[in-house]
Amino acid sequence: xxxxxxxxxxxxxxxxxxxxxxxxxxxxxxxxxxxxxxxxxxxxxxxxxxxxxxxxxxxxxxxxxxxxxxxxxxxxxxxxxxxxxxxxxxxxxxxxxxxxxxxxxxxxxxxxxxxxxxxxxxxxxxxxxxxxxxxxxxxxxxxxxxxxxxxxxxxxxxxxxxxxxxxxxxxxxxxxxxxxxxxxxxxxxxxxxxxxxxxxxxxxxxxxxxxxxxxxxxxxxxxxxxxxxxxxxxxxxxxxxxxxxxxxxxxxxxxxxxxxxxxxxxxxxxxxxxxxxxxxxxxxxxxxxxxxxxxxxxxxxxxxxxxxxxxxxxxxxxxxxxxxxxxxxxxxxxxxxxxxxxxxxxxxxxx
Amino acid sequence: xxxxxxxxxxxxxxxxxxxxxxxxxxxxxxxxxxxxxxxxxxxxxxxxxxxxxxxxxxxxxxxxxxxxxxxxxxxxxxxxxxxxxxxxxxxxxxxxxxxxxxxxxxxxxxxxxxxxxxxxxxxxxxxxxxxxxxxxxxxxxxxxxxxxxxxxxxxxxxxxxxxxxxxxxxxxxxxxxxxxxxxxxxxxxxxxxxxxxxxxxxxxxxxxxxxxxxxxxxxxxxxxxxxxxxxxxxxxxxxxxxxxxxxxxxxxxxxxxxxxxxxxxxxxxxxxxxxxxxxxxxxxxxxxxxxxxxxxxxxxxxxxxxxxxxxxxxxxxxxxxxxxxxxxxxxxxxxxxxxxxxxxxxxxxxxxxxxxx
Numbered sequence: 001x002x003x004x005x006x007x008x009x010x011x012x013x014x015x016x017x018x019x020x021x022x023x024x025x026x027x028x029x030x031x032x033x034x035x036x037x038x039x040x041x042x043x044x045x046x047x048x049x050x051x052x053x054x055x056x057x058x059x060x061x062x063x064x065x066x067x068x069x070x071x072x073x074x075x076x077x078x079x080x081x082x083x084x085x086x087x088x089x090x091x092x093x094x095x096x097x098x099x100x101x102x103x104x105x106x107x108x109x110x111x112x113x114x115x116x117x118x119x120x121x122x123x124x125x126x127x128x129x130x131x132x133x134x135x136x137x138x139x140x141x142x143x144x145x146x147x148x149x150x151x152x153x154x155x156x157x158x159x160x161x162x163x164x165x166x167x168x169x170x171x172x173x174x175x176x177x178x179x180x181x182x183x184x185x186x187x188x189x190x191x192x193x194x195x196x197x198x199x200x201x202x203x204x205x206x207x208x209x210x211x212x213x214x215x216x217x218x219x220x221x222x223x224x225x226x227x228x229x230x231x232x233x234x235x236x237x238x239x240x241x242x243x244x245x246x247x248x249x250x251x252x253x254x255x256x257x258x259x260x261x262x263x264x265x266x267x268x269x270x271x272x273x274x275x276x277x278x279x280x281x282x283x284x285x286x287x288x289x290x291x292x293x294x295x296x297x298x299x300x301x302x303x304x305x306x307x308x309x310x311x312x313x314x315x316x317x318x319x320x321x322x323x324x325x326x327x328x329x330x331x332x333x334x335x336x337x338x339x340x341x342x343x344x345x346x347x348x349x350x351x
Numbered sequence: 352x353x354x355x356x357x358x359x360x361x362x363x364x365x366x367x368x369x370x371x372x373x374x375x376x377x378x379x380x381x382x383x384x385x386x387x388x389x390x391x392x393x394x395x396x397x398x399x400x401x402x403x404x405x406x407x408x409x410x411x412x413x414x415x416x417x418x419x420x421x422x423x424x425x426x427x428x429x430x431x432x433x434x435x436x437x438x439x440x441x442x443x444x445x446x447x448x449x450x451x452x453x454x455x456x457x458x459x460x461x462x463x464x465x466x467x468x469x470x471x472x473x474x475x476x477x478x479x480x481x482x483x484x485x486x487x488x489x490x491x492x493x494x495x496x497x498x499x500x501x502x503x504x505x506x507x508x509x510x511x512x513x514x515x516x517x518x519x520x521x522x523x524x525x526x527x528x529x530x531x532x533x534x535x536x537x538x539x540x541x542x543x544x545x546x547x548x549x550x551x552x553x554x555x556x557x558x559x560x561x562x563x564x565x566x567x568x569x570x571x572x573x574x575x576x577x578x579x580x581x582x583x584x585x586x587x588x589x590x591x592x593x594x595x596x597x598x599x600x601x602x603x604x605x606x607x608x609x610x611x612x613x614x615x616x617x618x619x620x621x622x623x624x625x626x627x628x629x630x631x632x633x634x635x636x637x638x639x640x641x642x643x644x645x646x647x648x649x650x651x652x653x654x655x656x657x658x659x660x661x662x663x664x665x666x667x668x669x670x671x672x673x674x675x676x677x678x679x680x681x682x683x684x685x686x687x688x689x690x691x692x693x694x695x696x697x698x699x700x701x702x703x704x705x706x707x708x
């Protein structure tokens with residue numbers, strides 16, 4: 001099975017071959033490296049940008065304004081913050097021009113902790129991104145969803161932020177991407193650049209098919225009756241694991257992979273919480289004005305009389321960064337045991 | 352008003368002052384009479400419009416004014432010389448909020464600027480959502496003007512990149528003020544447009560009025576000329592008197608020809624006046640110590656007997672009347688509705704209101 005980096009690469013190839021993507025660019029995105037996570041190796045439209053995040057977003061906006069399709073990368077979201085006003089402008093251009101200029105552009109950036117990335121390779125961006133009006137924001141937790149969400153993002157006429165959980169870039173999926181060879185060694189031989197001299201190497205792309213994960217649609221990854229857990233990205237997999245462990249202990253946990261942070265699948269959450277009466281949101285962005293707080297607020301507003309326990313958010317601690325030592329990182333971002341403990345507490349909580 | 356005949360794909364004059372001098376039919380001036388009078392006409396129209404916008408502000412019919420009176424001698428030739436139209440074959444404009452002269456030269460109706468000033472729903476640029484002079488006209492490749500200064504220098508790279516790939520004669524044009532060159536996007540523009548083998552067809556311009564809101568040039572700059580910074584990137588660069596419409600015209604024409612021919616960037620720093628201060632926030636009063644390019648140009652035209660004083664008065668009167676009429680008409684037009692705040696957040700008016708997810 002393809003890992004997430006390969007899935008992104010396959011999606012970008014499909015994009016440049018079938019969806020008129022003309023530029024895939026960013027720092028170290030082109031040859032020879034093909035991206036720090038190898039997600040852009042072998043593409044025919046990829047190129048290396050100057051080390052200038054503002055320039056990258058600027059360029060993407062101009063390309064989109066000219067009517068061409070592009071996918072730009074900010075190498076780590078930790079370095080996207082100096083582009084925030086450009087992201088604001090990209091998101092408000094259609095509105096400010098009264099519908100005259102839309103900017104169909106995709107910006108992808110790795111997010112989150114989990115690789116011992118220290119202070120400036122561990123930031124999250126989902127809460128910040130949720131305040132960028134006019135953007136759509138997605139975040140996959142599996143390679144197949146990465147493929148499907150990225151194709152949806154490329155086809156979308158609006159700016160789309162594609163958040164890549166960096167700790168999952170080497171995680172393999174459980175479902176084949178349409179057209180992916182069943183033998184993962186065969187896939188690797190086809191699309192992974194060799195070690196050493198790559199100057200004459202060319203990818204041999206499989207014949208891929210279109211697969212779209214609609215933006216705004218979540219997915220129930222574990223069905224259950226006692227509590228609803230909403231997450232995305234890296235922590236979605238932790239939530240699945242907890243649900244599986246608790247199932248062995250006789251608990252019934254429903255897990256929703258939100259996949260899209262904005263617009264989000266409220267109907268799926270609402271239906272689930274109406275069933276379970278309990279809502280837990282899990283992500284690793286910092287806890288104050290966390291996106292999960294918005295979901296909890298909405299649950300209180302709309303589902304108050306159906307709730308059987310206090311809705312909760314488990315998120316990153318509100319500290320300036322993720323410290324490098326494991327003791328520091330683990331104390332900062334939500335851990336499996338915390339999620340498990342919170343779920344059990346909520347299941348046992350009585351109104 | 353239709354676009355001037357010198358715009359669009361009309362054959363540009365042959366480059367350089369010297370070669371143009373052979374075509375002189377305007378008594379020693381290096382441009383033909385029809386171009387000179389057309390420039391004058393458009394400069395007056397732009398000035399009258401800007402002064403009308405200030406009057407609208409003063410009568411309490413608008414919340415804020417910012418604009419470009421004093422930049423007519425630069426902005427009008429820029430608009431006249433561009434390949435006007437929509438798409439990659441035509442020039443892209445990445446302007447700032449002092450570019451009414453360029454829009455007038457492109458053919459903008461005075462009323463459309465007044466609609467913007469008065470926040471009418473009929474405002475074609477923003478639908479009543481933004482400040483004066485924040486123009487947007489996709490039909491002429493005029494990218495939306497933003498309040499954050501200098502971001503246009505970076506965005507212009509993208510349209511220039513797409514034009515280079517397309518391979519036509521269209522170029523991108525970016526303009527901004529001197530103070531804004533302190534922003535990083537200005538450096539971005541110089542770096543990205545001049546990479547070896549990846550040079551971009553981009554006319555980079557700075558209108559140097561020697562002010563940044565209330566801060567003087569000398570308080571913010573160590574360089575002698577802003578154009579010197581472009582030279583460091585091997586970008587062809589020049590400094591011109593932007594208060595002289597003839598010098599502006601010839602310089603813009605020459606640099607546009609260079610860019611269309613080579614596909615490489617060029618830089619013009621135009622020294623201009625700021626005749627009514629930064630904005631209505633600083634009073635929007637006429638600054639008598641600044642050079643008035645329009646008055647100087649009129650004196651030159653009269654001296655060379657290309658136009659009489661009475662003819663000049665007629666031009667002013669024509670546009671004064673047009674401005675008054677446009678204001679009266681715009682005043683009667685509808686304003687945006689409250690519910691329209693949800694329009695155009697996503698393309699095709701796809702719902703963006705979380706309450707309806």
